Amino acid sequence: MKHKTNRSVRDLTVRLLCVMLCALLAAGILAGCGKKTPDAPTDDPTDTEPADNRDDLDDSYHFDRDFVILSRESTAGEFDSASSISGDDVANAIYSRNAQVEARADVTIKVEPLNGEWKAAGEGETRGGNAEFEGRVRTNALSGKSAYDLIATHSAYLANLAVEGLGLDLTQLEDINLTKRWWNEAYYNECNFDGAIYMMVGDLAYTLYDYMEVVFFNENMAETYDLGDLYDLALDGKWTYTLMKEYAAKVHTDLDADENSRVYGLLTNCHAQRALANAIEANYLVKQDDGTRIYPDTMNDIAETRLSDFIKYVRDGRDAGSIYSPKSWSDEKGTENPIFASGRALFYMQTLGESLTLKGTMSDSYGVLPFPKWDNDQIEYHTSTKDSLTSVMVPANVADPKSTGVVTELLAMYSNQVVINVYYEKVLKLQSFNNPKCIRMLEMIRLSANLSFQQVFTNCLDNPNSLVSEAIRFGTPKEISTMYASDHTKWNIAKLYEDLKALKKT
Structure with a gap:
């Protein structure tokens, strides 16, 4: 793994600028939803923040590593944006979200896209899916340590992989809190087995809203x-x-x-x-x-x-x-x-x-x-929702469960604060209707x-x-x-x- 402790001043500056851009995007969208009068009180938000929206994670971490996501190619844009400056507000928000996560956790987010489109069951088969994507996940499970921190793809066949035992019970990752609003509570309540759940949907992948x-x-x-x-x-x-x-x-x-x-x-x-x-x-x-x-x-x-x-x-x-x-x-x-x-x-x-x-x-x-x-x-x-929405799974053989849990929670939280504001509030609501x-x-x-x-x-x-x-x-x-x-x-x-x-x- 590439050692990253001696980062350049330029890299740090880019990260800080992206964090500022992220804040501006969120502020702009929220301002459109309801204006605040100049004399409105400015209490510390932690005093009144609902528990399901509160940031309970540490201020900073020093994981100093790459965080790798194996993503279905067609929806890899949910996790990766090549540029912070573009005409696409959603891509800008995703770039800014990633920059915030990277700066706070001391990681570099990398997305590995792979063909993951649904293919119907062939003659003599009872299940559809994607043999290439599923095969990659199964092969990864046979290695000592997973090459990936997060698997993100079509929910229907990801369920097959989860039931095969290839994913961790997300409730066992201490820093992932599925009661927070950036995770889909209805999904957990409906699909957990005796409290355990091995795949999840939430705001870190906005197809949840796309496919309603x-x-x-x-x-x-x-x-x-x-x-x-x-x-x-x-x-x-x-x-x-x-x-x-x-x-x-x-x-x-x-x-x-x-x-x-x-x-x-x-x-x-x-x-x-x-x-x-x-x-x-x-x-x-x-x-x-x-x-x-x-x-x-x-x-x-x-x-x-x-x-x-x-x-x-x-x-x-x-x-x-x-x-x-x-x-x-x-x-x-x-x-x-x-x-x-x-x-x-x-x-x-x-x-x-x-x-x-x-x-x-x-x-x-x-x-x-x-x-x-x-x-x-x-x-x-x-x-x-259409079953082709993106679900996520943490590999059962993930190399570092602690940092994987923290970064996954940060991705979901900052998605809720920034990406969903831009995509759902601005793009879907204001541009479409x-x-x-x-x-x-x-x-x-x-x-x-x-x-x-x-x-x-x-x-x-x-x-x-x-x-x-x-x-x-x-x-x-x-x-x-x-x-x-x-x-x-x-x-x-x-x-x-x-x-x-x-x-x-x-």
Whole structure:
């Protein structure tokens, strides 16, 4: 490892300047959220800082080493920025975050990108993933000491690696505090096993916000069809599945029009259909009194009723030409973005990050809603994320658990203070949407984020989370309960719990 104790004055100056830039970025964004009067009190923030937002780490560390992250190539920009001066505010913020972490911990952050894109299961295979990335992590696990401090990639196949025992229980790293707001508490609560968790999501990787599933709507069309104020409807908790269908049915679809000019009530896709099942609480994975989960031999009545209704709705609408739902998960954005951007759909189920694309291509005004509740009796909205979001794992054979824990916590904390402020507040909110009520809507969506146990571990279980989308995608005449009855036996959740129990004992 390169010795770095005799750093040049120039290097120190660059780090300090970056820290100052980081502070300025945060101050600028926060100033846009609420102005402070000149006479406002300036108490020490540590006196009033909420515990989940307080910096509990030491002022400085002297680790004097490289901190290496193995990252999926397509999202390596979450961890690395080549320059502190660019037109990209997010890249600037990431550069500044890294500079703060490097200065405080005395490390040099290095990112090793590797192809990590999802590849569907081939013939005879039951799981998708990325053989090259997974192979690198498995090979690394066989070495005496890990070449990496952090593994960051597609959450679905990272779960496979975690369950194989290739990651540390993050709760055992004393400087990582998963109760802090820069970690996703809902994810931990849903996916820990007896307190232990081997992979995590949080603010250190902003795809958590990029991949939240939402319902975009065309504000011009909503006004044309006299739908009222959809923002108020959702904020009042009255945005339901039944109303979504009712409003979508108001859209006049010319069945003689070709696909390049046809207008749709709804655009949906495989990932969105899985998110809708979670949103309407159609859960066929049942939680028991001891906290473990099972797939009963028969699908419960609530799940069967709700999923049957949704599957029939999409199938019938697709056949009638009023709903567009591509049969391939790989071409959703390529086919659906142009339809919505050209003003030819009322509702569009897609990830929040696509607002950045729509802003540059769409002339109509558009807004965003959470996925609907089943009915008004349902207490809250549920926002899923696309499973391609980035999760992180600390290798089980990491060379220095102490410094790895400190640097990982610092990355998450400074991401919360700087990167997320820039990305979520400025880029997503202020650049992508015009209506002030939409800003409130985004806050509600963020707070309703809910990653389910089934979604997180679906690839380990041979993809039970795909049941609904597969039923719609292939248009099988089978009832959903029949599909469940034949498929649930291969979702070996007992084996998953055996593996998690074995990890807990090590």
